[in-house]
Amino acid sequence: MTEHPLTTHTQKPLIDPSILRAAKRERPERTPVWFMRQAGRSLPEYREIRGIGSILDVIKDAKLVAEITMQPVRRYGVDAAVLYSDIMVPLLGAGVSVDIVQGKGPQISNPMRTTKDLDLLRPTEIRDAVHYVKDAIEILKSSLEVPLIGFAGAPFTVASYLIEGGPSKSYSKTKALMLEDERMWHGLMERLVEVAFEFLRLQIDAGVDLIQVFDSWVGSLSQRHYLKYVKPYTRELFNALSTYPVPKIHFGVGTGELLADMADMNIDVLGVDWRTSLRDAKQRSRRPLAMQGNLDPAVLEASPKTVLSECIEVIKSSRSCDGYIFNLGHGVPPHIDPAQLERIVRFVHEFGDKIRYEDLDPSVETIWEYLD
Template sequence: MSVGRTAFNDNFLKACQGEVHNRVPVWYMRQAGRSQPEYRKIKETHSLFDITHDPKLCAYVTKLPVEQYDTDAAILYKDIMTPLPFIGVDVEIKSGIGPVIGNPITCMADVERLGTLQPETDVRHVLDTIRLLRKDLMVPLITFGGAPFTIASYMIEGGPSRNYHRTKAFMYGQPDAWARLMDKLGDMTIAYIHAQIDAGAQAIQLFDSWVGALNRDDYIRYVQPVVTRILHAIKPKGVPLILHGVGATHLLTTWQEMPVDVLGMDWRMSISEARAQGVHKGIQGNLDPSLLLAPWAVIEEKAKEILDQGMQSERFIFNLGQGVFPEVKPETLKRLTAFIHAYSFEKKQQLKG
């Protein structure tokens, strides 16, 4: 029996809201680019900046994984650093390194110098890409923003970090400057996400990628207030909200109490463990991306385990615990998507019977 689609596929949106749907939806963080040969060919002559500032090209890159892997959602190709140059941050995405900041934040004066984002002029290219995609896609379009702690960590460290020593020192040692930085980044994120939703985004993922570096008490004191303010500001727009972090499963019960629809999990805790702790909101995850280099039998076994646990609720979306990396073969993601669809469709049919 075919489980293909002939019309708009809204399984992802239904899973976000806990509505009945016919198979588990799946998409992959960093599914656009990285391991795709078509993307690598484009990158030979175009930087990330070039691609994201060309709405037609950016839309093409965004659609590639949907067309190749049959994923149930598209996520806009861009970077969490996208709005920062427009508020006065000297940022460059360096190959093999990531974001590098030329003017790191060190004190209150640096924070006060940050400007205000004007989305319709500053990031018009992003909004135009969203509008183009909404005309073509037959799956929901997810867009995103970086959460204040993660953005701040780059701005203070000057680039990627393993330990976030400078960030924590700033947070602990200059609490007033930290609070002001969180307020400014919160305002930027709200404006940025509002504009993306108004342009046509159908779901939002807030990436707090590195917030797992904090313990729960520090998260509640220094970070939760601004994230809650962002979520409350976005909530009236009526689109599903996903909150994701890496190494942050110790924060799930805190996130559970926040105005968010879906919690993104990495592989450090099982879905069953999260449910046992009282997490009843939507869960997205949580295959370790490293497994994508394992033999197919190993991948299939782990995917079954995740599906069996996740499908105890309609509020489940299959994803990775972190993003696709360049060594992953596109054929593996295509095969995994087909397996998830077929296995979950059959299991749902059995449950109906």
């Protein structure tokens, strides 16, 4: 794989901490913006240096990870870099046999279905086993002038992969085990709290500036099941992280009915998908929190003027938020034209504060003339 000249480990000062200020419910100089999955397959420069083989092989190359992480910062001018990694990485360090197959996603060779399978998870080994994550972060902190976001999968979402053996649309095996074998379920969730904590602690100690916990698939649960089987463990994770002074983002997909419960934790920012307006999310959270989101990623397939129109509506909905970070409601789709994201960043930086704080309601034509 290609070598990249990022070798020193002296940390550079941040020239734009706007996302950190927004996460603390302050008013930064401009509305911050970043995109989930901003690094990777949607960028031609990524495809040029990606090489062949599993993404997990790429992640083990600290210099290559640093370069991939920085690519969208250079291209888009986003206000944060997000570490190029995957929520499956700590499972590798914990002793699980996992691969990520292109077009299929994570694949677990031996899904966990019984209590004896729990012995396969060894969270205390993560720190040494995935040292390359620490190495990549140290390289990045010597070069980045914007904050670096670290992340991990929440216990439920990681559990769903371990039980299903891969991605699922119904999560039927996960739900059945959760309801029928509570001993197995609670044992698994306790271990996955430790897995997530160890992985995030490694990243924080290495220098990330804020973290996001992805509970991507928890929206598949009813509120009753979430409260009984999941929330206690997610709360335990955030409580364990509370002594670390980095801002913490909590995000899930399809979680409109769970937002109040997801907000009821030691977090600073609540990530919102596209199904719930930021205005409604703020009301449902019932406590002072910054909000993040929530442009529908599918809109990126539309014309540039349509995209800008939707961005205007999203930011107008953020007016009631105590702090706000612009983002998509989920990850960047793989075949999106990067020019769409470049245009969004320029729009948010130039017009975001005016729309939020001055109640500006500009026409798309006016913005288009300015940006074109």
